[in-house]
Amino acid sequence: MHRNLKQLQAALNITFRKPELLRQAFTHSSYVNEHRVSNFKDNERLEYLGDAVLELTVSEYLFDTYPERSEGELTKLRASIVCEPSLVNFAEELSFGSYVLLGKGEELTGGRTRPALLADVFEAFIGALYLDQGLDVVKAFLRKHLIPNLPHQGKLLTVDFKTHLQEYTQQHNMGMLEYKIVDERGPAHEREFVAQVQVNETLLGQGSGRSKKEAEQQAAAQALEALKVEIQ
Structure with a gap:
């Protein structure tokens, strides 16, 4: 069931200056395809941006936190944090799935809980937050919601x-x-x-x-x- 994005902002204690960016972050392409008359945009471009912002902020966090680790170890650790299963976990922790605007077909086939969709929404949200309020706010958000859910002592999440x-x-x-x-x-x-x-x-x-x-x-x-x- 879709929930109101005002509820999400209240839950996260973040108020978007441009609410249309937040709405776009949670708008799936299937919804746009079914509402062509409206001016809705899907979240794919924000996802692209959010992916890069996430990689940068996570890289900086790991660089500062683990000065003794090699480039190879940091690369593996970063990959384990920004991989789909991790992003899905972060999205689920924040109940992002219940805020997504979906087309009827996608809704009926369980799109709201589909891992790829949830990971994309998390990245799109990061992209929207960056555009709306800048890198420092993104870092603060990740410190609050992502960092606490990482393993202690920088244990590698990447397991073969x-x-x-x-x-x-x-x-x-x-x-x-x-x-x-x-x-x-x-x-x-x-x-x-x-x-x-x-x-x-x-x-x-x-x-x-x-x-x-x-x-x-x-x-x-x-x-x-x-x-x-x-x-x-």
């Missing part, structure tokens, strides 16, 4: 689930692992892949992502969870 799964199945002589892309959905600019992982034709896990590799990693993560394998 596929390697862990392969090692586990080999150690337990479970057989040959096989990954399959079973579905591709969404428009070209917002493509989402669905992968399954099987061992001896038995389904172990399923996952989705913006790339085939990410979908396979998520499938492996689900398989490890189902097998009750703990990753240190």
Whole structure:
């Protein structure tokens, strides 16, 4: 169910100078396609900007916080923070999905909880906030809502689930692992892949992502969870 953006501003304690920017950040292309008479703009351009702003602010935070870490470690850590699963978690923490303006078709097919859509909305919001109030306000927002949800001591979020799964199945002589892309959905600019992982034709896990590799990693993560394998 769509909620009022005034509620969101109250919840975040942020008042947009240009409310139309906030509205655009939460407007999906499917909504614009169904309301062509109106002057609505979708959030794709803001998403593009927000992606860059997010990368810059996260890079600066990591650079300042972990002076002893190498460029390679910082790059991995940044990638783990700005990847789709992380952005989805941040969006869900803030209930962003309930504020999105969606077309009827997208609404009926569960678009409000679709990972790629939620990640895009989070990036678009960051882009809108940057345009409306500048970099310092974005940094303050991220310090309040993103940084507390990161692992302590800068532990890398990037885990190679596929390697862990392969090692586990080999150690337990479970057989040959096989990954399959079973579905591709969404428009070209917002493509989402669905992968399954099987061992001896038995389904172990399923996952989705913006790339085939990410979908396979998520499938492996689900398989490890189902097998009750703990990753240190």
